[in-house]
Every structure is written in C-alpha cells, then in structure tokens.
Amino acid sequence: MTVREDIHSAGIPVLCQSCEARHRGVCGALDPDQLVGLAKTSSRHSVEPGSELIGDAETVDSYSNVLSGVVKLTKSLSDGRQQIVGLQFAPDFLGRPFKMESEINAEAATAVSLCSFPKTAIERMMKQSPELEHRLLKQTLNELDEARDWMVTLGRKTAAEKVASFLLMIARNIDPTLDPATNATSFDLPLTRADIADFLGLTIETVSRQLTRLRTDAVIRIDNNRHVTVDSLTRLASRSGA
Amino acid sequence: MTVREDIHSAGIPVLCQSCEARHRGVCGALDPDQLVGLAKTSSRHSVEPGSELIGDAETVDSYSNVLSGVVKLTKSLSDGRQQIVGLQFAPDFLGRPFKMESEINAEAATAVSLCSFPKTAIERMMKQSPELEHRLLKQTLNELDEARDWMVTLGRKTAAEKVASFLLMIARNIDPTLDPATNATSFDLPLTRADIADFLGLTIETVSRQLTRLRTDAVIRIDNNRHVTVDSLTRLASRSGA
DNA sequence: CAAGGGCTTTGACCGAAATCAAGGCATTGG
DNA sequence: CCAATGCCTTGATTTCGGTCAAAGCCCTTG
Missing domain, CATH: 2.60.120.10 (Jelly Rolls)
Known part of the structure; x- marks a missing residue:
C-alpha cells in the first residue's frame, strides 16, 4: 500500500x-x-x-x-x-x-x-x-x-515502453473514471510533450511519434492534445515492459 | 553535508x-x-x-x-x-x-x-x-x-558522461588517497563492467570502450582491470557533464 | 605447463532515437 | 479576418550506442 x-x-x-x-x-x-x-x-x-x-x-x-x-x-x-x-x-x-x-x-x-x-x-x-x-x-x-x-x-526501457509506462503511471494517479469491467479509463495529460520528454529522457519528436503509434494501433485516443482515453489498460501495460 | x-x-x-x-x-x-x-x-x-x-x-x-x-x-x-x-x-x-x-x-x-x-x-x-x-x-x-x-x-547524459560521472562518484565514496595538491586519486572499482553497465543503463561493450577512451586520453589509468588511478579529478569532472 | 573459464577488449555492422527541417493546428490579439 | 505565437506532428537524414562476433588476458586447476 x-x-x-x-x-x-x-x-x-x-x-x-x-x-x-x-x-x-x-x-x-x-x-x-x-x-x-x-x-x-x-x-x-x-x-x-x-x-x-x-x-x-x-x-x-x-x-x-x-x-x-x-x-x-x-x-x-x-x-x-x-x-x-x-x-x-x-x-x-x-x-x-x-x-x-x-x-x-x-x-x-x-x-x-x-x-x-x-x-x-x-x-x-x-x-x-x-x-x-x-x-x-x-x-x-x-x-x-x-x-x-x-x-x-x-535506464532500461525503449522509447515505446517509456511512453506506455508514463501513460500507465498517470492513469493510476489521476484516473477519474476507472472502469474495471471494460478495463478502460480516461484522463487529462498534466504535462506537455516537452515535459513528457524531460520526464522520460527522450526528445519531443520521439514522444510524439510514440503517441502517434499508440493512436494508430488503437491503444489510446487523444482529444485536444490533452485528453487521453485508454481503451484497454492491459494492452497498454503489455507495452510498458513489465 | x-x-x-x-x-x-x-x-x-x-x-x-x-x-x-x-x-x-x-x-x-x-x-x-x-x-x-x-x-x-x-x-x-x-x-x-x-x-x-x-x-x-x-x-x-x-x-x-x-x-x-x-x-x-x-x-x-x-x-x-x-x-x-x-x-x-x-x-x-x-x-x-x-x-x-x-x-x-x-x-x-x-x-x-x-x-x-x-x-x-x-x-x-x-x-x-x-x-x-x-x-x-x-x-x-x-x-x-x-x-x-x-x-x-x-536520462540526459551521454555514454562518455555517464562513465565519467560513475568514476567520480566512486572516487568520492571510497577514495583512500585523495591528494588535493595534485588533484589525483586512486581506488579499486567495486563493480565489474557488467555491473557498471547495469548501473549506467549501457552495455558492457560501451562501458569498456568509454574506459578505453579515458585511458588513451590519459585521464585515468587502470591496473588489473580493477585499480583506477585518476590523474586529474577536475579533468574527469569536466567530462561528466556537470 | 596446458587447458579451461570468466571477464574484458576490440572490430564490423546495424538500428533506434536524435537532429534537422517543414508544416499543421489551435488560440490570441491587432 | 489575418498575422503571430506556441504546441504538436511528420518526414529525411545522421549518429550514438547496441548487437554480433572474435580474440585477449588473467587466474585457477589439474
């Protein structure tokens, strides 16, 4: 706990x-x-x-x-x-x-x-x-x-894993609508792309590309560049490298 | 302190x-x-x-x-x-x-x-x-x-800076012969190359290559793969990225 | 001494992420 | 309405560090 x-x-x-x-x-x-x-x-x-x-x-x-x-x-x-x-x-x-x-x-x-x-x-x-x-x-x-x-x-995760881990961590902390049934959730990103990059030890461009990939793979949706909807937390977790 | x-x-x-x-x-x-x-x-x-x-x-x-x-x-x-x-x-x-x-x-x-x-x-x-x-x-x-x-x-340092920072940290912690005059010091590495790699988020090969570079640049000497002599701590520090 | 194993070094090559460079898309204010 | 500004995305190219492979160096052990 x-x-x-x-x-x-x-x-x-x-x-x-x-x-x-x-x-x-x-x-x-x-x-x-x-x-x-x-x-x-x-x-x-x-x-x-x-x-x-x-x-x-x-x-x-x-x-x-x-x-x-x-x-x-x-x-x-x-x-x-x-x-x-x-x-x-x-x-x-x-x-x-x-x-x-x-x-x-x-x-x-x-x-x-x-x-x-x-x-x-x-x-x-x-x-x-x-x-x-x-x-x-x-x-x-x-x-x-x-x-x-x-x-x-x-130290040990790839860019893709870093971004997935980040989204997972944010979801766990400020998730307002955790739905255990569908395993979905949604929240507002509290950080800009630049902040996320500074958090993950990446560049803005890499963060953007990885978010795009998660979007095209239908793991997440992003509205207004801020509001994230995660369709399946387990699928996101499986991309976070444990 | x-x-x-x-x-x-x-x-x-x-x-x-x-x-x-x-x-x-x-x-x-x-x-x-x-x-x-x-x-x-x-x-x-x-x-x-x-x-x-x-x-x-x-x-x-x-x-x-x-x-x-x-x-x-x-x-x-x-x-x-x-x-x-x-x-x-x-x-x-x-x-x-x-x-x-x-x-x-x-x-x-x-x-x-x-x-x-x-x-x-x-x-x-x-x-x-x-x-x-x-x-x-x-x-x-x-x-x-x-x-x-x-x-x-x-998150933010290059391989060269990581290795220099590591040596500096070890020197500060277990340095037995700090010589303020010559600004030199020496100590035994408490970690293998594999451990250093795991500490710095690098591979063994990269750690080895960076140590070699410091050696050829005459910033350090290494005896028996363990005992490190730093000729100038300031020169090492200048390579650690602040 | 020779053989073997563990650790380290070195080299050739590859690939993930950085860098460089446009361009898009909102919001703001003249 | 049209700049202007601040984020964000996308593409082309480069580079740093990873991967694969081989060899060297100790140190132990028979």
Missing part, C-alpha cells in the same frame, strides 16, 4: 482552518490541538501552470500540501539539459526537510492549489510530534521507491 | 557489543542503554561477493549496518533486463522499513561485512526512540537525493 493509499484509506479528514478546506496531507498526522496551532500560520494558494514553487532564485521558506493539480520536480545540467525527477499529486507533501545539498526545482505543471505552512512552524511541530515525522518518513520512502522504479524505466 | 559525512563528523563511535566493532551506522542514534538491548540481538557477518542479501526468494527479516564493502541494489524487468538503482557504502543502513511494495534486490558487489539486527528489534526501538527514526529519515532523504541525481545521469 502506498502512502497515498494509506492516507486515503485511513480517511483522516482534517479541517485546516486557515485554508478552510478538508484535506489529508501530512496534516493528517497531527492531532486537533496541534493543528489549531499550525492552522493559524497556514494559507491556501492557487498558482498558474509554469509558476516556480521551489527554485534557485528565491529561497522558499515554506512547506505545502498539494491540494490539487500536479507539481513537477526538475533538475538541470549546466548546459540546459533537463530531467524531471518526480511528480507530486494531491495529497503529497512538498518541501525540503533539513536542507539537502541537491539543487532541485519545483514547478506547477498544471494549475495547482496548495496549503502552505512556514518552515519554522512545521519544524517546531516535528520535534514535538513523532507521528508527523513518521508520516514524512513514509512519504519519503514512497518517493524513493517511485524514483527507483523510474530509474529502471530511464 | 550528506548523512554519511554527518555521521562521520558527528563522530559518535558506538561499541556494538555483539559484533564487537566500533561503527557509526544507525546505531549511532541510540543511547547506550537502548544499545545494550539491541546489541544482544545483533550479529556480525561477512559475505562473499555475489551473495544475495535481500531478495524475492527468502523474505529477509533483518536490518543491517554496512561495515565495509559495497552493496548493490537492483531491480529487474520480467525479461531479465536489469538496473542498479543504488549503491550502499559503509556506514549505510540496509533494509526495508515498513515493507514497501517495490520489489528490490540487494547483493554484495564486493566482500561485505555487516552488523545485522532482527527486524522486530529495530522496529520496537523505533517506536521508543524518535532519534532513531530521525536518523532513518535523514538517510532516506539522502538516498532520494542520490537517486534523483542518477535519474539526470540516466
């Missing part, structure tokens, strides 16, 4: 008072008393696609729960080559505990809404509440797992 | 009684009283290169500190394609807290010595000692950082 599933199934809805929304991110680990303290300092934001959330530019001093939308984590080489090293969906927690040396950027891939807390507030709370740190450890272990799965994709 | 450096610089030597060795892994987070309890259940092992430490076969029910040697973490696709997703050096902590779903294998790349504890003992201790969980969180964050760095290497 992933952390995400765990939080969902635990079903701990927490009224985060400042952002006036019920959500289930890391806040779910706090007891009501603690939460009231935290809520006073939290605030809800909505940001445009493309906004930089964590970057080299401004030293960001806050943590956030992702309430909706998709955030991409990227790293770049000095000559501009870029790689997306992670995607965060609701209710993931966004931020860098204990300043790591690694330079990472976070950018809104879609419209994103966040509930943010000052770094100091979270860090104070973490000292008091082992349960909060435990939650964080679990999310981190989960992200590590995902990162390692993608290392296999990046 | 990496976790590894942190543990080293903190300089917390702990006498782990059962293995009768001073080491500084996760045990360093425990106070002496707790340690006595743990030490009763711990034991020191030495394993041959190639031994499987964590695998699909036997469900391993213990955690370990790596005392010396190098452990490779691998993942495989159903058709046998393999990817190394991490390397662990002393004093890293080896094991899977909270059973994750991801199937991962750990195998001794070199001769390895370990200090192992039963899973139950560590887990009991973790509930009592927030400091232990904190250490674990820090190591996990560090591994996540490393994994994401390698995603950039796997």
Whole structure:
C-alpha cells in the first residue's frame, strides 16, 4: 500500500482552518490541538501552470500540501539539459526537510492549489510530534521507491515502453473514471510533450511519434492534445515492459 | 553535508557489543542503554561477493549496518533486463522499513561485512526512540537525493558522461588517497563492467570502450582491470557533464 | 605447463532515437 | 479576418550506442 493509499484509506479528514478546506496531507498526522496551532500560520494558494514553487532564485521558506493539480520536480545540467525527477499529486507533501545539498526545482505543471505552512512552524511541530515525522518518513520512502522504479524505466526501457509506462503511471494517479469491467479509463495529460520528454529522457519528436503509434494501433485516443482515453489498460501495460 | 559525512563528523563511535566493532551506522542514534538491548540481538557477518542479501526468494527479516564493502541494489524487468538503482557504502543502513511494495534486490558487489539486527528489534526501538527514526529519515532523504541525481545521469547524459560521472562518484565514496595538491586519486572499482553497465543503463561493450577512451586520453589509468588511478579529478569532472 | 573459464577488449555492422527541417493546428490579439 | 505565437506532428537524414562476433588476458586447476 502506498502512502497515498494509506492516507486515503485511513480517511483522516482534517479541517485546516486557515485554508478552510478538508484535506489529508501530512496534516493528517497531527492531532486537533496541534493543528489549531499550525492552522493559524497556514494559507491556501492557487498558482498558474509554469509558476516556480521551489527554485534557485528565491529561497522558499515554506512547506505545502498539494491540494490539487500536479507539481513537477526538475533538475538541470549546466548546459540546459533537463530531467524531471518526480511528480507530486494531491495529497503529497512538498518541501525540503533539513536542507539537502541537491539543487532541485519545483514547478506547477498544471494549475495547482496548495496549503502552505512556514518552515519554522512545521519544524517546531516535528520535534514535538513523532507521528508527523513518521508520516514524512513514509512519504519519503514512497518517493524513493517511485524514483527507483523510474530509474529502471530511464535506464532500461525503449522509447515505446517509456511512453506506455508514463501513460500507465498517470492513469493510476489521476484516473477519474476507472472502469474495471471494460478495463478502460480516461484522463487529462498534466504535462506537455516537452515535459513528457524531460520526464522520460527522450526528445519531443520521439514522444510524439510514440503517441502517434499508440493512436494508430488503437491503444489510446487523444482529444485536444490533452485528453487521453485508454481503451484497454492491459494492452497498454503489455507495452510498458513489465 | 550528506548523512554519511554527518555521521562521520558527528563522530559518535558506538561499541556494538555483539559484533564487537566500533561503527557509526544507525546505531549511532541510540543511547547506550537502548544499545545494550539491541546489541544482544545483533550479529556480525561477512559475505562473499555475489551473495544475495535481500531478495524475492527468502523474505529477509533483518536490518543491517554496512561495515565495509559495497552493496548493490537492483531491480529487474520480467525479461531479465536489469538496473542498479543504488549503491550502499559503509556506514549505510540496509533494509526495508515498513515493507514497501517495490520489489528490490540487494547483493554484495564486493566482500561485505555487516552488523545485522532482527527486524522486530529495530522496529520496537523505533517506536521508543524518535532519534532513531530521525536518523532513518535523514538517510532516506539522502538516498532520494542520490537517486534523483542518477535519474539526470540516466536520462540526459551521454555514454562518455555517464562513465565519467560513475568514476567520480566512486572516487568520492571510497577514495583512500585523495591528494588535493595534485588533484589525483586512486581506488579499486567495486563493480565489474557488467555491473557498471547495469548501473549506467549501457552495455558492457560501451562501458569498456568509454574506459578505453579515458585511458588513451590519459585521464585515468587502470591496473588489473580493477585499480583506477585518476590523474586529474577536475579533468574527469569536466567530462561528466556537470 | 596446458587447458579451461570468466571477464574484458576490440572490430564490423546495424538500428533506434536524435537532429534537422517543414508544416499543421489551435488560440490570441491587432 | 489575418498575422503571430506556441504546441504538436511528420518526414529525411545522421549518429550514438547496441548487437554480433572474435580474440585477449588473467587466474585457477589439474
């Protein structure tokens, strides 16, 4: 069971008072008393696609729960080559505990809404509440797992398998209409072709060609360049290389 | 500062009684009283290169500190394609807290010595000692950082850059004779060409050819197929693509 | 020493994906 | 309505790394 599933199934809805929304991110680990303290300092934001959330530019001093939308984590080489090293969906927690040396950027891939807390507030709370740190450890272990799965994709899969794996991963994360009977599903791509290329270690052209192939082979349909309909998840999975 | 450096610089030597060795892994987070309890259940092992430490076969029910040697973490696709997703050096902590779903294998790349504890003992201790969980969180964050760095290497670097990056990483981790003056260093490769290929997402032949190129360009020397001498770390770094 | 096996190197050739180059198709704004 | 802009697709060509094949080099073992 992933952390995400765990939080969902635990079903701990927490009224985060400042952002006036019920959500289930890391806040779910706090007891009501603690939460009231935290809520006073939290605030809800909505940001445009493309906004930089964590970057080299401004030293960001806050943590956030992702309430909706998709955030991409990227790293770049000095000559501009870029790689997306992670995607965060609701209710993931966004931020860098204990300043790591690694330079990472976070950018809104879609419209994103966040509930943010000052770094100091979270860090104070973490000292008091082992349960909060435990939650964080679990999310981190989960992200590590995902990162390692993608290392296999990046290092050992063909372009066709990479694209199929990507679609499968997105479907699993934001699929609104999973139909177990027909084994079909549909969703909006949260990333542009360029982002997908940066995620899979390919070029835009190769991503486009592979999507075209999946379309002509009738594995998927794409409307408005965004909305994907997968006719058979199993057929897609069989092309993802395990 | 990496976790590894942190543990080293903190300089917390702990006498782990059962293995009768001073080491500084996760045990360093425990106070002496707790340690006595743990030490009763711990034991020191030495394993041959190639031994499987964590695998699909036997469900391993213990955690370990790596005392010396190098452990490779691998993942495989159903058709046998393999990817190394991490390397662990002393004093890293080896094991899977909270059973994750991801199937991962750990195998001794070199001769390895370990200090192992039963899973139950560590887990009991973790509930009592927030400091232990904190250490674990820090190591996990560090591994996540490393994994994401390698995603950039796997997705966006050329074969030449991959091999240079690999040598640089190994040098940083097990360099016994770093000479800041001449900027030179030397070390034994802990991995075979096949392992290096699995780590970098390349074939054996490509790894061999790139090493040959570095040799003919006088950036490195290799003796006995194992012992590498880097004449200029900066020159090597300049070939690693940042 | 010779034989054998495991690992590594090297060479010739091939192919998947990158690069280079147009062109299409929406949305936006004058 | 017609540029203009930003994505996306498609085609032609090139190239980097993979594949196939052979040989070299150690190291062990009889």
